[in-house]
Amino acid sequence: MSTPAAAARLRDRLTTASMVGPALLLFVVMLVVPVGLSIYLSLTDWNGYSANPAIVGLQNYLDLARSEEAIRAGWVTLLIAAVGTVLLSVLGLGFALLVNGASRLNAFFRVVLFYPHVLSALVVGFLWSAVLGTSGVVNGFLTSKGAEVLPFLSNPNWALASLIGVLVWAGFGVNVVLYLAGLQTVSRDLLEAARIDGASPRQTFLNVTLPALAPVVTVNLVLSLVTLLKTYDLVVSLTGGGPAGSTQTAAYLILWDSFHNNALGFGSAQSVVLMLVTAGLALTVARLRSRVDQGVKA
Amino acid sequence: MSVIRLPRVKTEVVRPKPVRLKGGGRIAFLVVTSVLMLVPMYLLVVSAFKSQQDILTHPFSLSPDLLTTEYLQKAWTNPDFNIGKGYAVTALFVVSVNILSVALAGPVSYVIARRTERRYRVLLLLFVAGTFIPSQVLVIPVVYTLKFLGLMGTIPGFVLFETTLTLPFSIFLYAGYIMTIPASLDEAAAVDGAGKHRIFWSIVFPLMKPAVVTMVILNTFSVWNDFVNPQIILGPGSGLYTVTTGVYAAVSQYSTDYTVVFPTLLLAVAPLLVIFVLLQRHVISGLTAGATKG
Helix, strand or coil: CCHHHHHHHHHHHHHHHHHHHHHHHHHHHHHHHHHHHHHHHCCECCCCCCCCCCECCCHHHHHHHHCHHHHHHHHHHHHHHHHHHHHHHHHHHHHHHHCCCCCHHHHHHHHHHHHHHHCCHHHHHHHHHHHHCCCCHHHHHHHHCCCCCCCCCCCHHHHHHHHHHHHHHHHHHHHHHHHHHHHCCCCHHHHHHHHHCCCCHHHHHHHHHHHHHHHHHHHHHHHHHHHHHCCCHHHHHHHCCCCCCCCCCHHHHHHHHHHHCCCHHHHHHHHHHHHHHHHHHHHHHHHHHHHHHHHHHC | CHHHHHHHHCCCCCCCCCCCCCHHHHHHHHHHHHHHHHHHHHHHHHHCCCCHHHHHHCCCCCCHHHCCCHHHHHHHCCCCCCHHHHHHHHHHHHHHHHHHHHHHHHHHHHHHHHCCCHHHHHHHHHHHHHHHCCHHHHHHHHHHHHHHHCCCCCHHHHHHHHHHHHHHHHHHHHHHHHHCCCCHHHHHHHHCCCCHHHHHHHHHHHHCHHHHHHHHHHHHHHHHHCCHHHHHHHCHHHCCCCHHHHHHHHHHHHCCCHHHHHHHHHHHHHHHHHHHHHCHHHHHHHHHHHHHHC
């Protein structure tokens, strides 16, 4: 008697499985299994080709804690992520407010601010290294005018500042677009009410616009942070990690150790730490922000 | 899609304009910023037509007697990197990844958005957690997964991995978007006897176009511009160069010979940049439309 119902339920289950299955299978094979493999490899001394890698326990993590190079790459990455996230968010919101109007001129400005995102980070790096390098366009021009050469990419501190500058140049247009999207959701009624009540533009911004943007701010912070923590392509093409390793990021060092130094176990240990730090920081920011969001509502 | 364009028709009065600098100051500030944004692109374009000497001594000059197409032709026929083939290979990847990504992420997002059981919330969290895995680091163990599957160094292997990288954000965006589409539409179709696949593809999918447009734009940029994954998965041995790995092969050894660097970079960025400039309004409104509702 229940056979038709059971058959219908089975059919329903099969349909659901056929909709979920392919994506889940691919996700597991290409993402979950490799992450598991990274964790396993981080406990071995594998060099990438030997048949019998030995299990070395937490040795790679102990080595990591003592590796000056890896620790420096970690700090460089955190510095890039922290400074970059602040700059991207501030510039993103600031310029979104400036180009929010519907005029043709604003449409032009939006395009100009966004276009570097269309270029690959690799190309952006090569382009800026040709502009800023010791024998690059800017220095070539300075030399021909008899001025001193500026060490944009040849002094460690300058190189790190240049790297962050180029990251921001290439990336803040995305934040502008995200904030523009957020500004469309600010309640027109509230803005109108604030205007009628005689609130100054500044008061309106602080009390109406900014609270309404809170979720967008969170999305911006998390996205920028996650993106900057994996900075790699730009390092390859702009500085090559130099001078003297001063702009090596975690992702750069991980790929270098894994494939050039054949220290796959050690590279994997760094990968695991980077993944944990990325997830940890992103969740912390999201958690802190959600407290802010709730504070605003209360 | 209409979300951002709506204000064009509506009156100006209620637009949020909080920190308005005085008209002229705002424009002047934006003009200066625009110049800073555009100078590198200007240098890229004009330097592609100049000799090494002229690039360094007259970087900004547009004088016609400095300009020549000689270096651009040389870059186009560079034996290290066939740019025409690079365009074709990269475009093939962009199209394959976009189709596969929508085909896989669409149905699963539909199930996640419509089912209320806890296991589908967990499934969504699992997919979204993928956003926190840096692809540059993930590619290392993926090399060995692909070797095990016999897909290392192949186009299907690369396309499958690249598609996987699009899944977390696509599913997050699509599921959020589908939740805003009334389920009563599906129920009406179900009463008419349509199956789930049919309901999704013929009723829900057309309504989630803004979110799909957003993802297609984002995925097109990220696949076209990806460097580390094609470099490692396809490798120099496969003879398959994308635009970025080809640029790397052509430019990295000659990084101070600007008559190689600038023309090659210009050819590398030209197609996507031209498409972007032609479609700029649709790209930017497409990105915001998907983002606001999702």
